[in-house]
Amino acid sequence: MTGDFFRLALICALGALLIVAAITDLRSRIISNRLNLIVAALAPLWWIACGLPLWPGVVVQLGGGILVFMIFAGLFALGMMGGGDVKLLGALALWFPWQILVSLLVLMALLGGAVTILTVIDHKLRKKQGQAEIPYGVAISIAALWVLGEQYLNHFA
Template sequence: MLGEYFRLALVCALALLLIVASVTDLRARIISNRLNLTVAALAPLWWYASGLPLWPGVGVQLLAAFIVFSAFALLFALGCMGGGDVKLLGALALWFPWQATLSMLMLMALLGGGVTIVTVVHHRMTRRLGQPQIPYGIAISLAAMWLLGERYLNHFA
């Protein structure tokens, strides 16, 4: 029983961090390193609370996070994505099984398209100069929160 409350507290903490990431990315186009580090640092507590075995469980989580981070770091190098977004994705990949991480990335891409459209329309309506900066942290956070909520919402299905 206590373990379930601890897991729920960790899920709530992650959700709160994701909300903060969305708001700061929307307002300032920045997701802080401190926030990303906190998300990553809470993952081992999640592993422990979830009973994830050290091998192969934790090893697979670390490998998946490395692959996600590396793939999106390449997009950062090409100028397609912000550094905070890349670090947030890598940190989130520590939390979810690799299959769920793939689902999160697919949902993130769909939501990111919507965020991009809204941002470009707003940029043009306000007649701003230059290229708009897309607050992709919103799409990342919404996709991750969807996965977090799915565990509890599908429980009733």
């Protein structure tokens, strides 16, 4: 019972951090390094709460986090993503098994397309100069909240 409460508390903490990330990215187009660090730092507590074994469990999670970070850092280098978005994705990859992470990334891409379209429309309607800055952290956060709910909260219903 204590383990369930601890896992639920961690899910709620991650959910709150994702909401903050979405709001700050929407307002200022910035996801803070501190927020990303907290998301990453809570992942080992999640592993402990879930009873993830050091081998291969923790090693796979770390490898997945590094791989996701490297792939999206490449997109950052090409000017396709913001640095905060890349760090948030890398930190989130520490939380989810690869199967759920793939679902998160697919959902993020779909939501990212919608966010991009809405942002560009808003940019044009307001007749702003320059290129629209896409708050991709919104899509990342919504996708992560969705998979959190689907994977970890539906069984409480």
